[in-house]
Every structure is written in C-alpha cells, then in structure tokens.
Amino acid sequence: MTDAASAASASENYPARMERAVRSTIQAGMTGLIVMPGPTLTWLCGYRPVETERLTALLLVPGGKPRLFVPELERPDAEKAPGAALLAITGWRDGEDPYAAIAGHLTAPGRYGVSDNTWALHLLGLQRACPGASFAALAEALPMLRAVKDAHEVARLAAAGAAADATYEEIVQLPFAGRRENEVAADLARLLRRFGHSQVDFTIVGSGPNGANPHHEAGDRVIENGDMVVLDFGGLLDGYGSDTTRTVHVGEPTAEERKVHRLVREAQQAAFEAVRPGVACQEIDRVARQVITRDGYGEYFVHRTGHGIGVTTHEPPYLVEGEHLPLVPGMCFSIEPGIYLPGRFGVRIEDIVVCTESGGRRLNNTDRDMWIVS
Numbered sequence: 535m536t537d538a539a540s541a542a543s544a545s546e547n548y549p550a551r552m553e554r555a556v557r558s559t560i561q562a563g564m565t566g567l568i569v570m571p572g573p574t575l576t577w578l579c580g581y582r583p584v585e586t587e588r589l590t591a592l593l594l595v596p597g598g599k600p601r602l603f604v605p606e607l608e609r610p611d612a613e614k615a616p617g618a619a620l621l622a623i624t625g626w627r628d629g630e631d632p633y634a635a636i637a638g639h640l641t642a643p644g645r646y647g648v649s650d651n652t653w654a655l656h657l658l659g660l661q662r663a664c665p666g667a668s669f670a671a672l673a674e675a676l677p678m679l680r681a682v683k684d685a686h687e688v689a690r691l692a693a694a695g696a697a698a699d700a701t702y703e704e705i706v707q708l709p710f711a712g713r714r715e716n717e718v719a720a721d722l723a724r725l726l727r728r729f730g731h732s733q734v735d736f737t738i739v740g741s742g743p744n745g746a747n748p749h750h751e752a753g754d755r756v757i758e759n760g761d762m763v764v765l766d767f768g769g770l771l772d773g774y775g776s777d778t779t780r781t782v783h784v785g786e787p788t789a790e791e792r793k794v795h796r797l798v799r800e801a802q803q804a805a806f807e808a809v810r811p812g813v814a815c816q817e818i819d820r821v822a823r824q825v826i827t828r829d830g831y832g833e834y835f836v837h838r839t840g841h842g843i844g845v846t847t848h849e850p851p852y853l854v855e856g857e858h859l860p861l862v863p864g865m866c867f868s869i870e871p872g873i874y875l876p877g878r879f880g881v882r883i884e885d886i887v888v889c890t891e892s893g894g895r896r897l898n899n900t901d902r903d904m905w906i907v908s
C-alpha cells in the first residue's frame with residue numbers, strides 16, 4: 535500500500551460504516567450480513583486479504599460485535615487491518631469446518647445478505663451449515679449501502695477523476711495514425727499510473743468499426759486517418775475509481791460523424807442537467823435516450839446511461855429503465871450515452887457526476903467536443 539493509500543485508509547470512518555450496514559440490515563428486514571473478501575469488506579473494515587478457497591467472512595448482526603472469521607494462518611494480517619479493533623476475530627484451522635463456525639454465531643435462521651462476489655463454494659457451504667437461513671445478494675438487498683459517499687470519498691473520487699483528465703489531455707497530444715490500438719492503450723495505462731493510479735482496470739481503444747463495440751478490447755488494428763476513436767479508461771487511485779470516455783477523430787471528420795458526436799454530446803449534457811435530488815435513476819436514462827431517439831438513432835444506443843462508482847468502478851446505483859431509486863446527495867455515478875453504428879464507428883462521452891443538493895457536479899472536466907488528433 536502506498537503512503538497516500540495508508541493515510542487515506544487511516545482516515546476512514548469504519549465505525550460509522552459498520553453502523554450504517556447494521557442499520558440498513560434492520561431496515562431491510564434482514565437478520566444479518568455475511569461479507570466475503572472484496573470491495574465491501576475493505577470498505578467496512580479496511581481488510582484486504584487474498585481471495586482463496588479458504589473462507590474469510592465478516593459477520594454483522596444487530597446487537598452483536600462484528601466478527602471476522604479468518605484462516606488461522608492469516609490471523610496476523612487480519613489483526614493489522616485498519617478496522618481490526620472494532621472486530622472480534624475468530625480463527626479456524628485447516629481441517630476444521632469454517633461454515634459450522636459461522637453457523638454457531640448466527641443469532642437466528644433468518645435472511646442474510648451476502649456480498650455479491652461470494653464464491654459459489656462458500657455460499658454452498660453456508661447453505662449446508664445453515665439450512666434454516668436464506669441468502670440475498672447485497673446489490674439487491676441493500677443497493678444503497680455504499681451508494682451515498684461522504685465528503686472524504688467524494689474528494690478521492692474527484693482526485694481520481696482529475697488524474698484521468700490529465701491522462702486524456704496528454705494522450706491527445708500523441709500520434710494516433712499508424713499506431714495499433716493496443717499501443718495507444720498501453721500509453722493510457724502508463725499515463726494513468728504516472729498521474730497516481732495504483733491500479734488500471736481498463737483501457738478501451740475502439741478505432742473505426744471497432745468503436746461500434748462499446749466494450750471493445752484494444753487489439754492489433756492499425757488506426758487510420760479518418761477513424762473515429764473511442765477512448766474509455768479508468769482504474770483506482772487511493773482506493774477510489776476513475777472512469778471517463780472521450781471520442782476523438784484522426785483527421786477531418788465527415789458531416790455525419792460530426793452530427794453523431796454532437797448528438798451524443800447533447801444527450802450527455804441533457805442528462806447531466808436533469809440530475810437533482812429525488813429524481814429517479816431511470817429518469818436520467820430516459821432524458822439521454824430521448825435526445826438520441828429524437829434524431830433517429832435510438833436503436834444504436836444499446837446500453838444503460840450510467841452506473842455508480844466508488845471503491846469499484848461499477849456499483850449501484852444504475853441509471854437504467856426500471857430503476858426507481860431516487861438520486862440522493864452524495865451519490866456518484868457515470869453519465870455515458872453513446873451511439874454505435876455497426877461496421878462503421880461509435881461515439882461515447884462519459885463523465886463521473888456527483889449529485890449535490892443543488893444538482894450535478896462533474897468530476898471530469900476535459901473538453902467534450904470532438905478532438906482532432908493526428
């Protein structure tokens with residue numbers, strides 16, 4: 535862990551997060567939470583173990599002390615976790631049944647939330663040891679658990695966004711024509727790290743027809759003069775995510791390419807202006823989609839308008855039709871409409887936005903107009 539990351543971890547309010555988790559559990563009518571290694575465990579207590587077939591799990595039940603079950607050989611690491619003082623740590627040895635150990639501490643056989651990334655091996659073990667219990671994924675049972683960020687978290691997301699912005703401002707100064715997509719992707723990764731990212735999660739470079747695939751993985755295609763190029767990149771800086779997309783053009787664009795880019799820009803702006811507390815998540819999607827559909831490109835907008843971001847780059851809330859959760863100050867999410875014309879080109883523009891009392895605040899601030907690169 536870097537010095538900056540260590541300092542950031544030390545400033546986390548783990549007691550408040552655990553209290554929020556327990557309060558949310560009660561409000562959802564659940565008996566408790568079982569949290570496996572992954573982003574939610576790190577968010578709750580700062581412990582980031584290696585994920586293996588050996589069970590590690592945090593048990594939270596109303597009225598009880600948070601209890602962390604760990605392989606005995608990993609106890610020394612668990613005891614050094616930033617939030618370890620808040621936990622009762624129970625070790626188990628190879629040859630013992632860790633699921634039975636958890637079952638012995640369950641206060642009732644009710645309904646438990648489990649972290650979304652729980653291995654099937656562990657969930658099946660819990661079901662076997664706790665036949666009277668039922669289990670629900672946290673994203674469905676407690677979608678708001680990590681959705682609302684405090685000021686400290688927003689500041690870290692803003693720092694990650696600024697680093698991504700600096701990366702974009704550097705990459706557009708480099709040549710594109712005659713280079714392979716994966717070479718530009720390597721430059722994006724290098725620049726993200728240069729500007730402070732400890733982890734690079736994705737560097738999408740979709741040139742020409744490859745841009746019509748929203749999640750195209752950068753490959754060997756040589757970028758040509760006349761190509762539209764979708765750049766979507768991000769990762770983690772001090773534990774919080776960045777995720778931004780801009781679409782550039784190599785040389786002079788055609789009238790249609792300008793039109794499509796302008797339409798996506800208008801849709802993104804309209805969705806941003808619709809952000810305010812109390813608005814349903816699906817409404818932001820509807821606003822962006824209406825702009826694109828109005829000009830006849832609706833069938834080419836093939837994904838949701840946005841997703842939450844925090845200690846992971848994709849988490850609730852999701853800006854999609856059918857999501858009725860209202861926006862709340864402190865929610866951070868992407869706004870990223872796009873148009874994808876199969877076999878031809880694609881355009882996407884994405885910013886991370888935080889909902890405030892007065893509307894939206896962008897955490898990405900680079901130029902959203904089409905940048906002409908060489």
